[in-house]
Amino acid sequence: MSGNGPLIPEQRHQELLRLLRGSGVLSIRELTARLNVSHMTVRRDIAALEESGQVVSVQGGVRLADWTGNAPPRERATRAALEVPRKQVIAQAAAGLVEDGTVVYLDAGTTCQEVVPLLAARTNLTVVTNDFHAALALMALPSVHTIHTGGEADADSGSSxxxxxxxxxxxxNIDLAFLSTGTWDLSHGVTSHSSEKVLLKRAVMASAASVALLADSTKWGGVERFTVTRLDALDTVVTDSGLPAEIIDSIAEQGPKVLRAE
Incomplete structure (x- = not known):
């Protein structure tokens, strides 16, 4: 924002829209801080933009009306059929980060599972996972030593x-950890509906020398109740070309290297 005095309503509206294009979803509290105005002013601005069809109010905040980011279904079979081309290009880019003779963590999820067949060419690789489907697929690769984390099983996600x-x-001692998520954005980072999953993901991050988030663009802009990590704690983000360039730039400004798979 400019330091030349308060913005008129039209300028605030444009600034609010610009901020949303970079984050997908923002809370009322975050907007009052960024726009340096009162809660009442932010709510009036949101009401005006909502009336014109440009934004939609959500619990405690607002999102762009045309933003498609949302949490995918939690049931495994349904998720497996969603956005397969996006998952495949992300997996290809992620597999390029894996070096022979290392210990790799694969988080639960259909995107991380797409990485499994791409590891067949690696040698002396140890892969740790909490995903039962990925573990079974990994055991078919003779060059990979597989470790499953165990833990409390979740039938819907096929993981523990x-x-x-x-x-x-x-x-x-993990060299490279691939994390998955159903929801992520600029303000809240990686979030989850399950505190049990948060506990495991944070343990993985603490044990890993490098952490890469694998998340397609359709999951951007959603927020769940528990925070896993802010984006600045990640080393790499691997996503697809569906995110606008300004969002990619905003993610990179927080610190992680962004691989945008075409």
Missing amino acids: SGPLAARTIEDL
């Missing part, structure tokens, strides 16, 4: 999490 799984991770 919780303190037992986290304890397994604490005994491992």
Whole structure:
């Protein structure tokens, strides 16, 4: 914002829209701080933009009306059929980060599972995962030593999490961790609906020398109740070309290297 005095309503509206284009979703509190105005003023601005069809109010905040980012279904079979081309190009880019003779963590999820067949060419690789589907697929690769975390099983996601799984991770030295998510944005980072999953993901980050988030553009802009990590704690973000350039730039400004798979 300019330091030349308060903005008129039209200028605030344009600034508010610019901020939303960079974040997808913003809270009322965040907007009052960024625009340096009162809660009442922000709410009036949102009401005006909502009336013109440019934004939509959400609980505690606002999002762009034409933004498609949302949390995917949590049931595994449904998610597996969604956005397959995006997942495949992300997996190709992620696999390029894997070096022979290293310990790699694959988080639960259909995007991370797409990485599995691409590891067949690696040698002396150890892959740790909490995903039952990925573990079964990894065991078919003779060049890969597979470790499953154990822990409390979740039938919907086909994975495990919780303190037992986290304890397994604490005994491992991971070179590269691939994290998955159903929701991420600029303000809240990576979020999850499950505190058990948060516990495991944070244990993985603490044990890993490098952390890469694999997340397609359709998941941008959604927020769940628990924060896993801010984006500035990630080393790499691997996504697809569906995110606008200004959002990619905003992510990179927070610190992680962004690989935008075409």
